[in-house]
Amino acid sequence: MxxxxxxxxxxxxxxxxxxxxxxxxxxxxxxxxxxxxxxxxxxxxxxxxxxxxxxxxxxxxxxxxxxxxxxxxxxxxxxxxxxxxxxWRGVGKTTICAKLANYLKKQGKSCMLVAGDVYRPAAIDQLVILGEQVGVSVYTEGTDVKPSEIARKGLEEAKKKNIDVVIVDTAGRLQIDKAMMDELKDVKRVLNPTEVLLVVDAMTGQEAGALVTTFNLEIGITGAILTKLDGDSRGGAALSVKEISGKPIKLVGRGERMEDLEPFYPDxxxxxxxxxxxxxxxxxxxxxxx
Missing domain, CATH: 1.20.120.140 (SRP54, nucleotide-binding domain)
Known part of the structure; x- marks a missing residue:
């Protein structure tokens, strides 16, 4: 690349x-x-x-x-x-959620996935299938409930089961709009999360800078996960993310398997x-x- x-x-x-x-x-x-x-x-x-x-x-x-x-x-x-x-989006966001759960599970953490992308029924089905594949439970409420409510109920369920880590798959778009940002702010307010990670496609190029900047200003991210690092990409996204947002790339996806997620080392x-x-x-x- x-x-x-x-x-x-x-x-x-x-x-x-x-x-x-x-x-x-x-x-x-x-x-x-x-x-x-x-x-x-x-x-x-x-x-x-x-x-x-x-x-x-x-x-x-x-x-x-x-x-x-x-x-x-x-x-x-x-x-x-x-x-x-x-x-230092379709970007493999839902798949990354399952990969992250698998990554944390190998570190001895119990995990629960929460299906919060209500705009793509296929994303909910996909998360359920991937959850079964990595041996992690998935909380769903379908597509007729607000994402913030799904997040709240999912977190409550995880607390009852003494789950260590809750990973919420939220909606994503290639084009940023106010409705999505307001929705994500509501989800963040309900969860008060430890991490807010933006999934960035390594093949996005210069658009990655604008995307990261907007999400960081609007939502406040703690870092990014870079996907498709194994693809035919020129790598500008990797070089732009931290400089523009001040937030680090924390993990990178290098393949299709659930095991293909690893820490990012700038050096x-x-x-x-x-x-x-x-x-x-x-x-x-x-x-x-x-």
């Missing part, structure tokens, strides 16, 4: 081979390559501008330190900024994008020696 971005960044490094010190002049073209690579990866323009500015400010004046070349140090600077960005994602683990290790060791 990050192959295109990696290629663009490699082009930037190659243009600095042989330079002894990074200057505003000799990094101008590599920085254009970095900017182009990020835009082609569907990172939103405001995020790209801030990213390039920050990298440029740190890079100018960097010179040779104990055998580590300036172009290698630029790799480290870019990597650190990528980590900051990462530490590992940055390493995958750069594809230069050996260079990063060299720079980090040299920095410690200094």
């Amino acid at each position: 990050f192959g295109q971005l990696t290629s663009g960044l490699e082009s930037a490094w190659n243009k600095l081979k042989g330079e002894e010190v990074l200057t505003k002049e000799n990094i101008a073209e590599p920085m254009r390559d970095i900017r182009r690579a990020l835009l082609e990866a569907d990172v939103s323009l405001p995020v790209v501008r801030r990213f390039v500015q920050s990298v440029g400010d740190q890079a100018v004046g960097v010179g040779l330190i104990r055998g580590v070349k300036p172009d290698q140090q630029l790799v480290k600077i870019v990597r650190d900024e990528l980590v900051k960005l990462d530490g 590992r994602m940055a390493g995958r994008i750069l594809g230069m683990g050996d260079v990063l290790s060299l720079v980090e060791k040299a920095t410690r020696r200094c």
Whole structure:
């Protein structure tokens, strides 16, 4: 998914081979390559501008330190900024609820799923099937009850059964509207949840920024779950989420199986994008020696 971005960044490094010190002049073209690579990866323009500015400010004046070349140090600077960005709907929302229940169940938690998407009867049926698949009970009230009431009753039922974690599958849309936001606010008020997680499609691209921003301002999210990270995506969503919302990507979905949900590690994602683990290790060791 990050192959295109990696290629663009490699082009930037190659243009600095042989330079002894990074200057505003000799990094101008590599920085254009970095900017182009990020835009082609569907990172939103405001995020790209801030990213390039920050990298440029740190890079100018960097010179040779104990055998580590300036172009290698630029790799480290870019990597650190990528980590900051990462530490970042049909998107597989209902499936993610079941995957999350399965993930928590493996950690010894008892879970209950609550079917709160009343606009898609198929979503309720899907959640029931997935709940059976992962061995987790599912609370349903059909499609004729308000989502906030379903959430309230589901939480009461879970308390009676001493369930550790309640996961409510709420409605989602590709287009944001006031009615949905008001509904989600009511659900949140009833539940007073520990986590409010927005499910973001890794293939969404620049739209992810606007989506996360709106949900965070309107609802107040605690983080995001990134889905379809194994797909044919350019990965801009992953790089935009935290920068725009200030909220981290907490979990990522990497496949179709119920087991394909795992914690998100920004440093590992940055390493995958750069594809230069050996260079990063060299720079980090040299920095410690200094």
